[in-house]
Amino acid sequence: MAIQxxxxxxxxxxxxxxxxxxxxxxxxxTSIKLLxxxxxxxxxxKKLAAELGSAEASIYRYFSNKHQLLLYLVSWYWDWVHxxxxxxxxxxxxAAERLRAAIKSLTKPFVAxxxxxxxxxxxxxxxxxxxxxxxxxxxxxxQENNKGLFLGYKSLSSEISVLILExxxxxxxxxxxxxxxxxxxxxxxxxxxxLPKLTDIHHGEDISNSLEEMLWFWVDNxxxxx
Amino acid sequence: MAIQxxxxxxxxxxxxxxxxxxxxxxxxxTSIKLLxxxxxxxxxxKKLAAELGSAEASIYRYFSNKHQLLLYLVSWYWDWVHxxxxxxxxxxxxAAERLRAAIKSLTKPFVAxxxxxxxxxxxxxxxxxxxxxxxxxxxxxxQENNKGLFLGYKSLSSEISVLILExxxxxxxxxxxxxxxxxxxxxxxxxxxxLPKLTDIHHGEDISNSLEEMLWFWVDNxxxxx
DNA sequence: TTTGTTTAAAAGTATTACTATCAAGAATAG
DNA sequence: CTATTCTTGATAGTAATACTTTTAAACAAA
Numbered sequence: 001m002a003i004q005x006x007x008x009x010x011x012x013x014x015x016x017x018x019x020x021x022x023x024x025x026x027x028x029x030t031s032i033k034l035l036x037x038x039x040x041x042x043x044x045x046k047k048l049a050a051e052l053g054s055a056e057a058s059i060y061r062y063f064s065n066k067h068q069l070l071l072y073l074v075s076w077y078w079d080w081v082h083x084x085x086x087x088x089x090x091x092x093x094x095a096a097e098r099l100r101a102a103i104k105s106l107t108k109p110f111v112a113x114x115x116x117x118x119x120x121x122x123x124x125x126x127x128x129x130x131x132x133x134x135x136x137x138x139x140x141x142x143q144e145n146n147k148g149l150f151l152g153y154k155s156l157s158s159e160i161s162v163l164i165l166e167x168x169x170x171x172x173x174x175x176x177x178x179x180x181x182x183x184x185x186x187x188x189x190x191x192x193x194x195l196p197k198l199t200d201i202h203h204g205e206d207i208s209n210s211l212e213e214m215l216w217f218w219v220d221n222x223x224x225x226x
Numbered sequence: 227m228a229i230q231x232x233x234x235x236x237x238x239x240x241x242x243x244x245x246x247x248x249x250x251x252x253x254x255x256t257s258i259k260l261l262x263x264x265x266x267x268x269x270x271x272k273k274l275a276a277e278l279g280s281a282e283a284s285i286y287r288y289f290s291n292k293h294q295l296l297l298y299l300v301s302w303y304w305d306w307v308h309x310x311x312x313x314x315x316x317x318x319x320x321a322a323e324r325l326r327a328a329i330k331s332l333t334k335p336f337v338a339x340x341x342x343x344x345x346x347x348x349x350x351x352x353x354x355x356x357x358x359x360x361x362x363x364x365x366x367x368x369q370e371n372n373k374g375l376f377l378g379y380k381s382l383s384s385e386i387s388v389l390i391l392e393x394x395x396x397x398x399x400x401x402x403x404x405x406x407x408x409x410x411x412x413x414x415x416x417x418x419x420x421l422p423k424l425t426d427i428h429h430g431e432d433i434s435n436s437l438e439e440m441l442w443f444w445v446d447n448x449x450x451x452x
Numbered sequence: 453t454t455t456g457t458t459t460a461a462a463a464g465t466a467t468t469a470c471t472a473t474c475a476a477g478a479a480t481a482g
Numbered sequence: 483c484t485a486t487t488c489t490t491g492a493t494a495g496t497a498a499t500a501c502t503t504t505t506a507a508a509c510a511a512a
Contacts, residue, residue: 023490039365044468055491060470133359139265141420154423172426173440176414179424183409188402194367197380198405200398214399222447249459270499281460286501457510468499479488 005115007079012147013072018062025118026052027062028076031069032123040070040131067138071149074135077128078152080121081109085156095166099219102160106185107212129186157182168223177222181215188214231341233305238373239298244288251344252278253288254302257295258349266296266357293364297375300361303354304378306347307335311382321392325445328386332411333438355412383408394449403448407441414440 006019018024030051035043043066049056063069088101110121136150144150160181161174171177189207191199201210232245244250256277261269269292275282289295314327336347362376370376386407387400397403415433417425427436 021489041364045470046468049491053491055493056469057471057492058490061489065469130363133363136421137356137359137416138267145421150421154421157424173443174426175424176410176426176440179413179417180406180410183413184402184406187405187409191405195362195371195376195380198383198401200401214402217399218448221450222444224447224450247458271501272499275460279460281462282500283461283502284459287458291500453512455510455512457508459506459508461505461507462503463505464503465501466499467501469497471494471496473494474492475490476492477488477490479486481486482484 005083007076007083007116009072009075009079010148010151013075013149014062014068015064016062018072019118023052023054023058024062026054027059027069028073029118029120032073032120032127035070035073035127035131036123040066040134067135070131071135071144073124074128074132075149075152076119077109077124077132078156080116080119080124081105082152082156082159084109084111085159089163095163099160099163099167100216102163103181103215103219104212106181107208107215129190132186153182164219164223171223177219181218184215184218185211231309233302233309233342235298235301235305236374236377239301239375240288240294241290242288244298245344249278249280249284250288252280253285253295254299255344255346258299258346258353261296261299261353261357262349266292266360293361296357297361297370299350300354300358301375301378302345303335303350303358304382306342306345306350307331308378308382308385310335310337311385315389321389325386325389325393326442328389329407329441329445330438332407333434333441355416358412379408390445390449397449403445407444410441410444411437 009017011017016024018027027048031043031048034048034051038047045056045059045066049059052059063072084105085102088105089098092098092101109125114121136144138144157175157178160178164171164174164177188199188201188211189203192201192203192207196203201207201214235243237243242250244253253274257269257274260274260277264273271282271285271292275285278285289298310331311328314331315324318324318327335351340347362370364370383401383404386404390397390400390403414425414427414437415429418427418429418433422429427433427440
């Protein structure tokens with residue numbers, strides 16, 4: 001019996017859920033590939049349609065523009081990471097073990113055998129590292145936030161901050177620390193590759209291990225505050 | 227005698243230095259205002275020209291596109307903050323005092339009497355908070371980095387990491403901590419305003435004081451690591 | 453006075469970001 | 483099994499964007 005994971009992004013994130021149709025799933029799969037290759041700026045629905053052997057107008061039936069598609073993908077990503085965190089945290093008995101496991105999931109948000117056939121989690125992880133911050137750095141943030149488009153990110157952040165408070169109930173900055181962990185988990189691999197002067201971890205082999213170590217160092221020392 | 231501060235961005239950051247001409251200075255002044263009002267996506271050279279009562283083609287003589295203009299402004303910003311940090315650090319006798327002063331400059335990068343008449347530092351600070359990360363989240367990062375377009379940011383980061391090592395010579399992540407301070411200094415005011423669930427500081431009156439306090443808390447605890 | 457530089461104005465091109473229409477095929481309901 | 487609805491691909495069209503080019507006037511420098 002194969003257990004299928006299905007992430008359910010809020011309906012406002014698309015005109016209709018692309019996961020429901022063959023074309024929709026191919027849009028997701030191919031847009032991740034193209035976003036990785038071209039970057040958000042050079043990515044267009046026209047190029048995506050060409051790659052799909054489909055028509056521009058067909059894509060517009062799923063997403064009203066490329067920003068909405070990006071929001072969908074980013075939101076999918078955070079729901080996915082949330083799922084991984086939940087699974088990793090499940091067995092652990094102490095709060096410290098749970099936080100440690102959560103950090104491990106954050107720094108390695110993909111699995112050997114992809115569970116969702118039309119999403120390459122490894123590639124999506126790259127895309128979110130490269131383009132993710134553009135999802136909320138826009139003039140429409142407040143509107144989009146009111147529509148609940150950032151709930152995935154916020155609810156994971158909130159869950160991590162609960163873990164933090166379990167370890168140290170009087171820690172004054174649980175949300176900031178949680179967010180900080182996410183930001184570091186994405187920024188430092190990017191810096192290591194492109195702007196190495198800005199970090200101390202090194203591009204190459206086991207970057208996710210040194211990243212995990214660094215995040216744990218942060219948590220461990222900040223939670224020792226008296 | 228009036229002492230004039232003049233920031234000198236690398237020549238590669240513009241086709242010709244806008245600070246040299248009246249039109250150039252008006253381009254800087256007005257583009258900051260428009261970027262703040264419209265955001266990078268809706269900002270165009272056409273609108274800027276209209277606002278200036280000038281022609282689109284005239285602006286293209288200074289900057290080859292809006293991304294280059296953004297890079298120029300961001301670079302100018304970091305050189306400016308570097309200047310403030312240098313000044314703040316100057317009198318202090320201990321490394322801890324110097325770091326504390328640097329953090330203060332980071333969280334309040336403007337002065338009562340603007341020293342550069344054609345740049346509103348307060349507004350530029352806002353623009354860099356909102357749009358700054360787009361300067362390096364692009365497919366051309368590596369090229370642009372090789373051309374030295376991010377030297378302003380990197381050299382300030384390097385200076386702060388030296389301060390960190392003066393306090394604790396065996397601290398394993400001086401660059402990451404320095405970068406982290408910059409990122410937090412920009413992200414958390416943004417979060418406080420738009421995505422308050424992601425932070426613990428509050429939008430309003432003395433946000434820069436609570437921000438300074440939080441950054442110091444970070445530094446102080448991380449540097450206590452044994 | 454001549455020369456060079458800088459600008460505003462206008463016009464033109466290629467691409468982007470959509471919107472609308474239509475016909476064929478697939479799925480679905482009665 | 484037929485009528486209807488839904489979905490897609492194809493085509494065309496529009497407005498805005500991101501430039502580039504040319505020209506002529508203003509001005510500054512030699």
